[in-house]
Structures are given as structure tokens and as C-alpha cells.
Amino acid sequence: MGHVKPPSLFLLAGMAALGPLALNFFVPALPAVAAQFAVTPSAAQWTLTLYFIGISFGQIIHGPLSDAIGRRPVVLGGLALYALASFACYFAATLELLLVARFMQALGGCVGMVMSRAVLQDVFQRERFAAALSTVVMVSAVAPMLAPAVGGFVTEWLGWRSVFLLLGSGAVVLLGACLQALSETHLNRNPLTLLSMASAYLTAARHRRFMVNATAAALFPATNFTFMAAGPFLVVELLKGTPSTYGAMAMTAPFGFILGNAVARRVLLRVDHRRIMLVAAGVSLAGLALQLALVSLLPLTLAGLFLPLLVIAFGHGLGLACATGLAMAQLPDLRGTASASIGFLQMGIGAVASIAGSMVVPHGAAATVLTMLAIQGFDLVLLILGGHFDRRE
Structure with missing residues (x-):
């Protein structure tokens, strides 16, 4: 570390x-997709679920492969796959073809999630890693x-397919930028075999402090995925809003996240x-308690549903980088594997949380x-259990 230019x-x-951007x-296009292909909302939500699955398992491959x-x-390679799959989504004539293209898009899209963390740990010592990661987390989460x-x-004015045209074009631009500006940061390579990959993940799975952290x-952003699956239907079906209404109201969360992240970096x-993580989780719980009170005790409104997201997201912004950095510090010799494991858990738990959101939204x-x-x-x-392990070890 340190001898490679960051x-x-x-x-x-x-x-x-x-x-995450493709997610x-x-x-907001989910209701439009369900309408165009004449399927139920739960069938349309498979475009989310399969994306979660692809983004989870793709990271398992990318981490050890990059090591x-x-x-x-x-x-x-991941960016190229993402771009091609995005254009395939644009041209998909059936829901089945869209699902296949979404899965491939996820396999390519997850590469940046793994590599950004691994590259940072390649070039920064632990004390500076969390601060650098906090900056990357803020930009990559707020977008x-x-x-x-x-x-x-975009969905309302140009149609849901235009979403994928924009995503594919953005990926092409980012691929060009990486070709020009991204140099290699991992100079000490580990041999890759199925046995070595399995051994690396077994080491991670057996490391108690790593797994808890x-x-x-991974659980910090999981509530976002639950709300992501349920929110559009709550707005469109119960509050009779539009996709743009949901999109505009969903902008409340970034402001809370930015503020929480700014406090974390200081x-x-x-x-x-x-x-920091315990305080962050407590703040998010307080925001959720407020949200529950507003939607349970008062008539459902956009304000009651979305304004508490400011508090919830503040907690996420405050704690996410700390939690990620603390976990990665447990496996300094397996950075790619550690990063992939965190990403797998984050997206795997996100998939479960998304399914839970789609199941409970009718209620x-x-x-x-x-x-x-x-x-x-x-x-x-x-988090409390992790603190207990820290004190014991």
C-alpha cells in the first residue's frame, strides 16, 4: 500500500x-412494466429480485478473480457486460427476455461495488481507508x-425502456474513463483455482468477527430495499400518485444520508x-418508529410516508462506511474476497428484504x-454482539 498512485x-x-443505479x-418503472407485459406487480418485481441475485453472486466471482x-x-470486463446487457433490456420484447438481460446487467454492474472497496484498501492504510471509503460511499449511495x-x-415522459438506454450510455462513458484513468493497484497476485476460491471464502465464513461486522x-441499507419494493405501489395504488411523484418524494432520503455521511467523515x-455505528443504528430506529406512528395513527400521506426517511437515511449515512471498514479490516490479506463477501451479503439480504417488501405491501x-x-x-x-466479540478478543 502507499506506493501505488490512488x-x-x-x-x-x-x-x-x-x-445500485440500475436498481x-x-x-419507478415497475408499474409501467407490469402494465405493458400484462402481468401482476409480483411478477414485475422479479426484475428486481433477479437483479439482486445476479449482483450478489457476481461479486463472489469478481472478488477472488481480481485477487x-x-x-x-x-x-x-464488468463494465462492458453491463453496457451490453442494458441495451438488451432496452430491446427486450417479453418479460422473460427482460429478466435474462437484467440478470446479466447485474453480473456486470456489481463489479464496481467490489472493486471500489478493494482498490481503496490496496492504496490506503486502515486509518485513511475508512475516510476515503466514506467519500466513495457518499457519492455512490446518493446517486x-x-x-x-x-x-x-424518464418513465413518465419517455417510457420505461429509455431508462436502460441512459444506463447503457452511462456505462460506455464510464468504461472510457476507466480505460484512461484506472491503473492497476493489486500487484501481489494470488493464484486462482476453485480450491483457492473456496478456501478464501471458507476463511471469511469462519472468521467470527468478520461475519458479524x-x-x-449489509443490514444497514436493507430497509431501503424493503421500501424500494413497496414504495412505488404504496404511492401509485394507495395514494393515487404517479411514478414521478414517487421519484420526487424519494429524494428526501439523499439529504439525510449526505448529512449523516458528512458527520461521519468529521x-x-x-x-x-x-x-458511531451504535448511534447510527439508534437514529435509524428512531426514524422508523416515527414513520410507523405517522402511517399507523394518521391517514396515509406522502409526508408521513417519506419525511421520516430523512432521519432513517441520516443513520445509514453515519454508520455505513464505519461498518464496512471495520469488517474489511478483519481480512487484510483477502481484500477482494472480503469486499465480495460484504457485497454478497448486502445484496443477498437486500433481495430478501425486497421480497419481504413485495409480500407485505398488500397489507x-x-x-x-x-x-x-x-x-x-x-x-x-x-452491532452489540460485535462489540462483545471485540472486548473478548
């Missing part, structure tokens, strides 16, 4: 944002948070990371928020 943090953030940008052949070729607003207007990091080098807003509250509560339990 790449631009904004380039890494763009890479990291690309996968959030597309969410063996380097970060740069894996990034370039997808803003995406529903843009996606809603990685799962806690205190990361002075305050114990575990304490209304209160059932959706209760599901989110349970997820965030479990995250707090894991």
Missing part, C-alpha cells in the same frame, strides 16, 4: 454507483438515491467506530414499516 475517488464512486433508476488477475481487467426522481420522470454492514478519526404502509423496523432492530443486535 485513483480518483469520484471515478471509484461512479463505478460503485453503477450497480433505483428502474424502480488473481488484477483489479483493472475485471473492472473493464442511486436521487435516481428514482430521474427514473420517474459484515452482516451488520468524527471517523476521533471517535471509536463501534460507538398496507404500516406492515411495510414494521418489516423495516424488524430489520433495523436485528442490525442493532448484531
